[in-house]
Amino acid sequence: MNDFDDLMQAAWQEERPDGDGAMLAARVRRHRWRHRLRRGVEIALTLIAVVLLGRLLTGDDATPAHWLVLPFFAVYLPAVWCLLLRAPRPQSIDATQDVRTYAHVRLSQLRTALRDLWLARIAALGLSVYAAVAATAALASGDAAWQIPAGQLLAWAGVWTLATFWLSHRQRGRRLQEYRAMRRLTGGHD
Numbered sequence: 001m002n003d004f005d006d007l008m009q010a011a012w013q014e015e016r017p018d019g020d021g022a023m024l025a026a027r028v029r030r031h032r033w034r035h036r037l038r039r040g041v042e043i044a045l046t047l048i049a050v051v052l053l054g055r056l057l058t059g060d061d062a063t064p065a066h067w068l069v070l071p072f073f074a075v076y077l078p079a080v081w082c083l084l085l086r087a088p089r090p091q092s093i094d095a096t097q098d099v100r101t102y103a104h105v106r107l108s109q110l111r112t113a114l115r116d117l118w119l120a121r122i123a124a125l126g127l128s129v130y131a132a133v134a135a136t137a138a139l140a141s142g143d144a145a146w147q148i149p150a151g152q153l154l155a156w157a158g159v160w161t162l163a164t165f166w167l168s169h170r171q172r173g174r175r176l177q178e179y180r181a182m183r184r185l186t187g188g189h190d
Contacts, residue, residue: 065149068134072127103185110179117168117175124157124164131157 053070131154138150 063149064138064143064146065152068146068149068153072130100186103182107179107182107186110175110182113175114172114179117172120164121168124161128154128157128161 053066131150135147135150135154138146141147
């Protein structure tokens with residue numbers, strides 16, 4: 001691992017052409033723009049789902065399945081998006097500075113990514129708990145119109161939770177490895 005640190009520090013401190021810093025800053029800006037665009041699309045899809053479910057509930061087409069899914073979309077997803085949008089925003093000029101400044105910027109990005117993975121796991125668990133409570137309540141009521149959608153919601157929540165934990169586990173290992181390498185470049189300080 002120390003070889004990686006030494007190679008990265010040597011590569012960073014090599015003589016760079018004058019335009020290299022501007023090119024790197026432009027790449028950081030493009031990355032940030034793509035990240036914002038992706039978040040914007042995710043938020044728009046969430047809002048569309050809330051509006052569509054809300055409209056269904058005001059009409060005669062509302063089924064027990066709609067009532068079971070509405071709390072998740074109407075309360076839970078907007079709250080998660082509010083938390084995700086509070087992520088720190090490093091300045092693109094920081095990426096063109098010395099290796100320690102770059103490492104601090106990268107540490108901030110990695111902390112945000114690790115926090116997002118943690119939030120995804122908590123969100124999946126929250127959905128599973130909600131689905132389990134809904135399925136239990138539907139079974140207790142004895143109404144088949146509610147039992148089938150609640151069972152389906154519980155099954156999909158289980159699949160979603162397992163997939164989220166699997167993906168999170170895979171990505172977390174790589175990000176933690178890079179995080180540790182960046183911490184060594186900063187001398188162990190964030």
